[in-house]
Amino acid sequence: MLLLFDNGTPRTLARYLIDHHTVTEARARGRDELENGELLNNAEGAGFEVLVTTDKNLAYQQTLAGRTIAVVVLGQGRWSLIKRHVPEIVAAVDAATPGSYTEVKIPLE
Numbered sequence: 001m002l003l004l005f006d007n008g009t010p011r012t013l014a015r016y017l018i019d020h021h022t023v024t025e026a027r028a029r030g031r032d033e034l035e036n037g038e039l040l041n042n043a044e045g046a047g048f049e050v051l052v053t054t055d056k057n058l059a060y061q062q063t064l065a066g067r068t069i070a071v072v073v074l075g076q077g078r079w080s081l082i083k084r085h086v087p088e089i090v091a092a093v094d095a096a097t098p099g100s101y102t103e104v105k106i107p108l109e
């Protein structure tokens with residue numbers, strides 16, 4: 001699958017996904033200044049299949065129905081918290097289907 005990380009997604013997470021997926025960061029593609037709606041539209045248009053984001057408000061701010069891009073939301077953006085939940089994140093990305101929305105809960109520990 002073709003994945004796009006938004007600006008809040010730690011780039012270190014990519015090393016756990018690149019064996020089975022192609023990972024691109026929004027900032028590397030010049031998409032770091034786009035707002036969520038623009039980013040979703042742009043990512044879909046470019047053929048990305050999954051957006052990995054830390055924006056928990058995305059589902060409330062954007063209409064996700066009818067989209068072809070899946071969204072995986074990380075509950076936190078700090079790598080020190082995320083690294084303990086890598087298996088859950090990988091499973092969520094692997095299970096993503098067109099238009100799906102999944103939030104991976106990552107508690108403040």
